[in-house]
Structure formats: structure tokens, C-alpha cells
Amino acid sequence: ALDIIVERGYKEVDVLGGSGGEQDHFLGNLTVAYAFKDKMNLKFYDEFSEYYFIPKSFVIKGVKDKMISLYPFTFAENITTKGLNWPLMNGSLRITSQIGTRNFAVEDEVSIEYGIGDLLIFLGKNYL
Structure with missing residues (x-):
């Protein structure tokens, strides 16, 4: 289909x-x-949520207090986020070791950038 x-x-x-x-x-x-x-x-x-693969440079608005999980498929490197409670600064996620689940937006706008690999975003209902 x-x-x-x-x-x-x-x-x-x-x-x-x-x-x-x-x-x-x-x-x-x-x-x-x-x-x-x-x-x-x-x-x-x-x-529970909406989820999809995101491009290497991604911005989402209207998300304050929403649960945001970043899930590597199967890895993502050089990740920098802004607007999340637990930001990443040039971080890496791997399905076999570290994943970015159960974070939440502390700002209305969240930006995510990464260098290589693939990331899924899970945008949940209001977290707080």
C-alpha cells in the first residue's frame, strides 16, 4: 500500500x-x-502518543509540559537538544545502551539536531 x-x-x-x-x-x-x-x-x-522519524534538524512548537522521548533507530550521534528538561549536548544514543525516553519539554519550543544515525520522536500527552 x-x-x-x-x-x-x-x-x-x-x-x-x-x-x-x-x-x-x-x-x-x-x-x-x-x-x-x-x-x-x-x-x-x-x-498514548504520536511518533515518527525526525530529520537531522528539527523544531517542534506548542509542546511545553509534554512528554518527549527520543529513541535511536539503531543509533544517533552528535545530538543537541534545547527546551527539554534533560538536554543533550553533543550526546549519543544507542538502542543497545542509552536511549532518551521519558523526558519532557520545559519550553514551548523544542529543537533537536543530530549528525548521523536516525531518531524517532515520541510526543506524549501532557506530562505534568
Whole structure:
């Protein structure tokens, strides 16, 4: 289905309930999103959060007090964030050692930049 969507020129796709309530289904969907990340922006929404791959330079507004997790797929390096309670300054995340879960925005605008690798952002409901 995503190949057809790409062929028809769509660049933005919202997926509702992408986790399917099953962890294997969720991981499978993330793997598909990774395969298509350079062809389209796939944004997943479920009852807990929205999540998607972000570009190397990313800014999101209107997020104060929201939970923000940064998850490496499978690694990301040279990460600098602004506007988060626990900022990173030229940090690294790896799926096998350190991940950036359960942080939260202390400012209305959060910026994230990284050099290499891939990052998923999970934007949760209000944290505080």
C-alpha cells in the first residue's frame, strides 16, 4: 500500500492506531516506517502518543509540559537538544545502551539536531 501511495506522489501519511495493541505489530510498523522514511513522512498516532522519524534538524512548537522521548533507530550521534528538561549536548544514543525516553519539554519550543544515525520522536500527552 505504501508503494502505491509513493507512486501517487503523497509525501505525508498519518497512521491511526499504528501500534495495533501488540508489541510485535508496533515494531513491525516502525521497521516499515524506517524503510520509507526517505520517501515520505509517516506519522503514527495512538492513545498514548504520536511518533515518527525526525530529520537531522528539527523544531517542534506548542509542546511545553509534554512528554518527549527520543529513541535511536539503531543509533544517533552528535545530538543537541534545547527546551527539554534533560538536554543533550553533543550526546549519543544507542538502542543497545542509552536511549532518551521519558523526558519532557520545559519550553514551548523544542529543537533537536543530530549528525548521523536516525531518531524517532515520541510526543506524549501532557506530562505534568
